[in-house]
Amino acid sequence: MDNDILQKLNNELEGKVQINISLKEYTTFKIGGPAQYLIEADTLDLLKKAYQFACQEGINLTVLGGGSNVLISDDGIKGLVIINRARVLKIAGEIVEVSSGYNLTKLVKETAQAGLAGLEFAAGIYGTVGGGVAGNAGAYGSDLSQVVTEIEVLDPSGEIKILKNENLKFGYRSSIFKDGDYQGIILRVWLKLWPDDAKKITELVNQRIAERMNKGQEDYPSAGCAFRNVPFAEVDLDALKNKGLDIDKFKEIKKIPAGYLLETLNLKGKQMGGAKVSDKHGNFIFNVGSATASDVVMLTSFIKQQVRDNFGIQLKEEIKYLGF
Numbered sequence: 001m002d003n004d005i006l007q008k009l010n011n012e013l014e015g016k017v018q019i020n021i022s023l024k025e026y027t028t029f030k031i032g033g034p035a036q037y038l039i040e041a042d043t044l045d046l047l048k049k050a051y052q053f054a055c056q057e058g059i060n061l062t063v064l065g066g067g068s069n070v071l072i073s074d075d076g077i078k079g080l081v082i083i084n085r086a087r088v089l090k091i092a093g094e095i096v097e098v099s100s101g102y103n104l105t106k107l108v109k110e111t112a113q114a115g116l117a118g119l120e121f122a123a124g125i126y127g128t129v130g131g132g133v134a135g136n137a138g139a140y141g142s143d144l145s146q147v148v149t150e151i152e153v154l155d156p157s158g159e160i161k162i163l164k165n166e167n168l169k170f171g172y173r174s175s176i177f178k179d180g181d182y183q184g185i186i187l188r189v190w191l192k193l194w195p196d197d198a199k200k201i202t203e204l205v206n207q208r209i210a211e212r213m214n215k216g217q218e219d220y221p222s223a224g225c226a227f228r229n230v231p232f233a234e235v236d237l238d239a240l241k242n243k244g245l246d247i248d249k250f251k252e253i254k255k256i257p258a259g260y261l262l263e264t265l266n267l268k269g270k271q272m273g274g275a276k277v278s279d280k281h282g283n284f285i286f287n288v289g290s291a292t293a294s295d296v297v298m299l300t301s302f303i304k305q306q307v308r309d310n311f312g313i314q315l316k317e318e319i320k321y322l323g324f
Helices: 003-012 044-057 104-113 129-134 198-214 237-242 258-264 293-311
Strands: 018-022 034-041 061-064 070-072 077-084 089-092 095-099 148-154 160-164 185-192 222-225 275-277 284-287 320-322
Touching: 003 034, 003 044, 034 044, 044 061, 044 077, 044 148, 044 185, 070 293, 089 104, 095 104, 104 129, 104 198, 129 185, 258 293, 275 293, 284 293
Parallel strands: 034 077, 061 077, 070 320
Antiparallel strands: 018 034, 089 095, 095 185, 148 160, 148 185, 222 284, 275 284
16 A cells, blocks of 8 residues: 555545445446545545646546446456446436536436426446447447437546537447547536326336346346347358358347347356356346456356357457456
8 A cells, every 4th residue: 555645636636535445336337446546526626636737746546427238357357446426417408417426216206206308218337428428328229329419528638528428439339448549538518308208208217227227137146237249240141040040030120139149049048156147137147246356257257158159250359347
């Protein structure tokens, strides 16, 4: 432990830095070793301070929001881990301004109650708004790229910038933050929604949440969907049909669900250590009992090998590995 760095951090960050804190409780997977240094930033000012100071001092930096879609190494994470708790919401007509640490499902419910439609697809999705934008979270044929108009970011030099939707290079579960090399932290997000009947929107939101629960998403701790679905454009559809896959039933969404591939290979219920593929839905990996990150990595590697060997498809994780 570098006491000089710790003292500097606490001097700059209101004495709120903790040391050697287990990250298990900061992730939806309930897996991971300790953070060398950790701060919970409950305001945008503290979030900016922590980010800028770490960049200026050359301290290794990791930012977590809701802790979904991540797998943290059993050895933990070196440097400073910032838990983004900045939660501010402003609704003005059809324009929603929300800070990056705001819970995504809570935002869906709040906008529904305000009679604003457009986010129903995100009901029940784990994580925060900032993480959702970085990964272009979506479901039911919609995603955040369709409602985000612009975002505010802080880059390592300390400059605050506004990036328009077209600058974010949104793709399927991707953006300049996830699959690009953009360095910076999301502070605020602006969304353009549209008015509709609040009762009707809320009913659909509750339906979406119930559907996720019926898939077993809440049975055990998980990081959300383990793998990205496979776009038709990336594979030889005729070859896959010849292998016995019923591709035509997915022609409307033009993607092969990863869960379907695992289910076809009878991988539901496959377990290694404390990590297990859901018995109900093939695209969830659960922590069914003191799973380690190594358990998840081994199970994930096995699944990818099976899908590659049988179908010639290289699955891509939705889960981001941290500290490895």
